[in-house]
Each structure stands twice: as structure tokens, then as C-alpha cells.
Amino acid sequence: MVLLILLVAALNCSPGGSRVVRRSAAHMGTVVTISVVATSKSHGEQSIDRGFAEIARLEQMLSSYRATSVLSRLNAMAGAGPVSVPEEFIELILVAQEVAASTGSAFNPLMGPAVKLWGIPENPRVPSPEALEALRPLTDLAGLSVMPQRGTVALSRPGMALGLGGIAKGYTADRVTEILKGLGVTGGVVAISGDVRVFGTQPDGSPWRVAVQDPGGGPDPIAVIEMSGGALSTSGDYQRFFEQDGIRYHHILDPRTLRPTRGLASVSVLTADGVRADALATAVLVMGAVEGLAYVEASAGVEALFVDQNGHLTATSGWPKRP
């Protein structure tokens, strides 16, 4: 399910002796690959250890699959008053709210109950319109309140569930990048499935090359981007889905219909930080080709590549040309 492949020369060593050290491991329900430029193999391996330790720590805070996570504790208290949460959790919720506000609620971190009703991917089924509509009050963003001064978050109604699946991978990629930089790593790539954060360059000074996978399943990437910083996130209808009567039902829901989005096969968003790239990729897939393109063109420092169901590509005006 790795969405982006990294095209990096094997055993890329510079004359100064720095090299790329890389490791993949399963985390956050997917494959994470950390690549670092290191002065020695042991420096690289130690840095990567610290990176994966940070991922494990954040997973324990942000996962909805772990009953003891901060997120699960908050959801268990839905309708029962404010819950004290760590400062970084508040920071992340504030970004989620900011993206929700700027995208007309296309990004909605309260879709959890609806996602659960669709049962994607564990127990897939098409819910009745009545069952879906009954959940609508639980998805109302007004029911999520954050009190940064008090360090609390509250969900106003029982049954509400905050879900960070659309933003947590990009946020985690940012945090891991900060850890690696703090260890003196001069360049690297943190790829959490389709959420990729890059810093610095390869040992020979050339940019990293990040490829965007064909959502149609073709062997060739649809784009290869040269990056020496910033983040690239892709959301698509082909990552988690089921099909019934020739219709594909996938894991990203349009908050207006509470149904999987139709129209775009994937959206890739390029911007400075992983947390916004991740949330915006999800949001823009929901907004669709017309509204999504207008939104990204109007957003400073954000570019996007859209792929429709026929494999037709549309890029925003500042999307990098093929190297």
C-alpha cells in the first residue's frame, strides 16, 4: 500500500563519505520508510532508531485503534465534558480546525462515526440513507471545542469521535524530521505511505526525487518531483476501498453526503509542511476537480496534481515541471 516510491540512487555516497541509510517498518497501519544522510552507517542507524521511537510515541497518542491513546480517551469522554490532553495534541487539533475552516469543512475530523458505519476496510457495507443521516449531528464541527489555555478538548455529544487519519501521518512526518535535524542529520526523507516529508539533499548535493504512483495501478509513476525540502501528500480512492454493483466505495467521505467522494482518483499536494500537505490532500479530494483547483490556486505556497477517473492529469500553475 506504499503510495509513493523514492527514486534514490543505490549506495549513494559522496566523496566526503556521507551515505544514505534507509529502513522500513510497519507503523500507523502502513509502511514507513526513513532515509537519512549520515556520516557513518551507525550514525544513520541510530538516527533512524530515534525517528521510529518518535513515531511509536505519537502513535500511542494519536491512534484510534489503541484503546489507551489520548485520542481514544477523548472519544470515550464524548458528551461528558473537557479532557486534558498534551500540548502537541492541541496544536494538531488547531491545525485540523484551521484546515476545516479554510476548506469549507471538506476536511472534517469528525467523520469517524460515518467511516465506521461504512466499515471500510474491515467490514464493508453500503449503509442505508437513514442510518447515515442519523449520524449527521455527530459530524458537526461546532461540537469540537479546544481550549488551549486550559489544555483541554471536548466533544459535545455522546457518540462523537475525533479521527486523525487524514492528518496524523503528515504531522508525524514533520515531528520525525525535527528529531532527525536535531541529531545533526543534514538530509533525509520520511515517507509514511503517501505522506512524504523531505529535508536537505542527497549526499552528492542533488535533490531527492519523489515519485507519485499511478492511482490506476500502472507501473510508471505519474510524476517525479525533485525536492530538497517540503512535503508531498497523496490521497486517493484506491488505498482502502470495496466494490459493489460496479461502484467503488472508499475511505474518504464527503461530509456533505456522508458518502465516499466521487470524481477524482487521487490528489497530490505539495507544500512546506507535512501536516498541512496531508490534511489538504484529503480536503481537496473531497472538494473535487473544480472547487479543489480553485482553492489550491488561491492558496499561497500550495500546489497540487489532480488525477480523474480516466487518468487525466491536471496540475496547478506552480506544480513543478518534470525534471
Ligand code: AMP
Ligand atoms: P488520507 O489518506 O490522509 O486522505 O486520510 C483518509 C482518512 O481520513 C480516512 O481513512 C478517514 O479516517 C479520514 N477521513 C475520511 N473522510 C474525511 C474527511 N472528509 N475529512 C477528514 N478526514 C477524513
Ligand code: MG
Ligand atoms: Mg490526508
